[in-house]
Amino acid sequence: MVFIQWIPRDFTWNIQPWQCLDKDKVTKFGLIIILLKNSKVILILTLWDWGANLLIVNINLSLNKNCKFFFNRFFSTIINFSNDYKKRYEVTNEQKESLVGVLLADAHLEKGKSSRNARLSIDHSYPSQEAYVNYLYNLFKPLVATPPAVIERKKDKRTGLAYKSIYFKTLSFPCLNEFHALFYNNNIKVIPSNLEDLxxxxxxxxxxxxxxxxxxxxxxxxxxxxxxxxxxxxxxxxxxxxxxxxxxxxxxxxxxxxxxxxxxxxxxxxxxxxxxxxxxxxxxxxxxxxxxxxx
CATH class of the missing domain: 3.10.28.10 (Homing endonucleases)
Structure with a gap:
């Protein structure tokens, strides 16, 4: 059995997964295909940016047909941005100016061994700076796949107490490479020589x-x-x-x-x-x- 649901171009999303996208700038159009096969639900979903004419999201899930389980898995699934979206995304002026500030402070840009592109890492103490991390998460949502998470750090040797922090990371994007080149020298953070311009x-x-x-x-x-x-x-x-x-x-x-x-x-x-x-x-x-x- 196959269910096909067309999502019109002017449809307004009100569900959590789409909050990672910039609703003001992305016009959404998608096709959802749900196949019921051998007591499983297979969901295929695509999301298209009409303005930029490129594929943003492509999800293919194999889920239990139980409705509650279906939605729990759907809402918690990591959204993978297409390579085309990553290549063509450019940071906004607000993101660019904010990046300079957060990198001067505690934020980091990381490059994995197998990745040519950088990703942003934000990590602050919890719960005292939870509001600020959530603010940054909303600012950088177009580059982020998963919301902030709280983790417990190792015990502090001086106090014997275990502290918590709240963090998130963007995916690796080419548009972040220029900031990595500015703020890092041999993987050590430095102050850019042209900071006056930034x-x-x-x-x-x-x-x-x-x-x-x-x-x-x-x-x-x-x-x-x-x-x-x-x-x-x-x-x-x-x-x-x-x-x-x-x-x-x-x-x-x-x-x-x-x-x-x-x-x-x-x-x-x-x-x-x-x-x-x-x-x-x-x-x-x-x-x-x-x-x-x-x-």
Whole structure:
């Protein structure tokens, strides 16, 4: 027995799997074919982007015909983007500016041994930064196959406690390779030499949300940049001044085993200007990093 269901071009999807696609930019048209054979349901689904004239999704599932099991499997299935979609996808301006900020902070770009293309990895503490991870997930949905997941990390040797984090990864996309080339040298993260051309208020907002904090004692904002060299930190400070007229200094930090790190400290005289610059791009749950209360 075969069921064929045509999905019209103006159909509005209201189910979870399609939320990973940009509803405002992708006009959807698909064909669902369900075959019942030997007590199993076989689902074949295609999704087409009319604007770009390319195949986005192609799913072929073999499922038990039990309805509850069918939908559970359907909703939890990883959506595999077609190679054509990956090749032709270009990051939006907002994604591009945000990428600069999250990469300056804790995000990573990875290249597997068998992959020529990079993928973005986002990982933050749970539950304190869950809202921010979900915000980034929604921003990068067109590149992501599965929603954020919570995992328990190994016990901290200092505290004996096991902490949780929430993370997601994009699939590997050619459009991410240029950012990998900018931010990595022999797989070590670096500050791009042309950062002045890359860093915008949106990027700075993400830099603060990812790696910033407000010191209630010293009443100013810091950026945790200990993983960068002093010359890179000075480059960051220079760009903050040139691009946004913000004053900041490098503060020395004594790390483990005699290693010295450097944090960026914003001048109190620049706080109002900094807040005005980025507050439109930070989420309420991260306002405490600007020394502001949730609204």
């Amino acid at each position: 860093l915008t208020p949106i990027g700075l907002a993400h830099f603060i949300m990812g790696d910033g904090y407000y010191d209630t004692v010293k009443q100013t904002i810091y950026l945790c940049t200990e993983n960068y060299s002093l010359s890179e930190v000075n480059l960051l400070i220079s760009v903050l001044n040139k691009n946004f007229d913000l004053k900041a200094t490098a503060n020395k930090r004594d790390l483990k085993n005699g290693v010295i790190g450097w944090r960026i400290r914003f001048s109190k005289s620049s706080l109002d200007k900094l807040r005005a610059l980025v507050s439109n791009y930070t989420i309420p749950e991260m306002n405490h990093k600007l020394g502001l209360d949730k609204k």
